[in-house]
Amino acid sequence: MKRLSWTRSIIYFVLFIITLAVLIPVLNLVAMSLSDPSRVKELTGLGVIPKGFSFINYEIILSNPLILKSIANSVFITIVGTFINLFLTSLMAYVLARTNFVGKKVVLLFLIAIMVFEPSMITEYLLMKDLNLLNTYASLILYKAINVYYLFILMRFFQEIPESLIEAARIDGAGHFRIFTSIVLPLSKPALATLTLFYGVYHWNEYFRATIYITDPNKWPLQVVLRQFVVKQDNTTMLSGMDMSAEMLASLDFGSLQASTIIIAIIPLLLLYPLILKYFTKGTMDGGVKD
């Protein structure tokens, strides 16, 4: 065993402190959400072990119809949205990567122009209004349905598929759509997995478009409800629609209820975190600053 040098030991220690700085604020909320409401006051801002143990905060949160509905909305938007993202992105990436047509250069230039100039949130809002898409999930699913940056990542991947495979299929009489579905897509599973996670995380975390496009609380995704609760401190909306005795209300700790809502919003990301790490790291290193 080689002994750690002084410099190394200091670095190991500093990195340890950094990871604590990331973890403690999160674990403190976990501890708060799992503490017994009557004892949660004993928990300090740095504590990571629940005082007492109780699922009551989660039971209350998950019996709130508004929150339950919003979780269902988020799951729906994330799944359908990601599917449509993948379909549109891969279709366009295939055409741009594997075919030659007049005006391809123009299309590529057009895409770059779109990347550098974003429309105003005002005119985007007015467009959704004109299309009668306000208060629909479609507005959230169609907004940024193709991310140009991800499109370019997928294009680069499609370009690396050996021409011989595609040539062979063409000789067997396969058309473009056939080649796309039975050769290019199956060969691109790692890239598609990366994009699924990119788009999926985007949809799950999206709150701003939902804040401005969706005014009907029953259609809100979880992030908007969470924002209402945690950022705007709106406890009335949070408790509406729930049958609770005055006694029960008095025993609640709002901080802990907020904490458990935050944790619920993080759980799907934590469950997928090993996959996210694997594919995001790869996708970012391949697509980010390219050498």
Added chain:
Amino acid sequence: MLLPGIIFFVIFHVIPIIGMKLAFQDYRIIGENIWVGLKHFKILFSSPAFIDVLKNTVIISSMKIIFIFPIPIILALMVNEVRNGPYRKYVQSVSYLPHFLSWVVIAGIWISFLSPNGGINIIREFFQLPSLDFMTSKEHIRWVLVFSEMWRSAGWDSILYIAAIMKISPQLYEAAKLDGANTLQQMRYITLPAMASTVITVFILNLGFFMNAGFDQVFNLMNDSVISKVDILDTYVYRIGLLNGQYAYATAASLFKGVIGLVLILSTHFLSKRFTGKGVW
């Protein structure tokens, strides 16, 4: 097969961009908008509120570049000193995590951690410092923005630098060790020079997004007591346009921001091409 994609971009990108001509019009709920030329821009630039917003945007963006930009580089250098194994994996997995949380979630975490009974104030108490309500303190709120952004992105942003470091040939380090170079000297003479082009590219890219100043973050960490210190261009557009319904006026502010952003991105693109051979696209 190209059609669905093109139709999508035309409807959801080109039409709202063309729609930004609204900046030169007055908005009418019924009937055609009428052209008013530069009216909104004139009001915009003579309005002290807008000038304050512009100042805040520049100050917050500059603070972030100055104080956050070096952190991922330092982090990458440190992670590089950790041998491959469980500890390195732990450090990387933990430091990347905040990048995947939404700003709503991060705001929730920070509001709690910075509250008068929160973790930071417990640490302050330990050092015998008085308790502070950071979220409503005009003096501290911009630092809250800097540190929460650092908390969220420093880990993840170190990835590009770590990738650059991993491309360095181990032989260089072997040779340096034979010549008696210590850890710090190896960092200074091998690792840092090898990262230089990545550092320049990332820096230039950041400049290109200078006018954004982190809308999602400010939007979720802002409150009435500190609004004068953190109101940036995009939050202003949101409030004036979407909350107050002054669509045309807000679009003018948006267009102003968009044009500056465009100039910045184009010039940084060509700068980057010149210095590193790599552009933004």
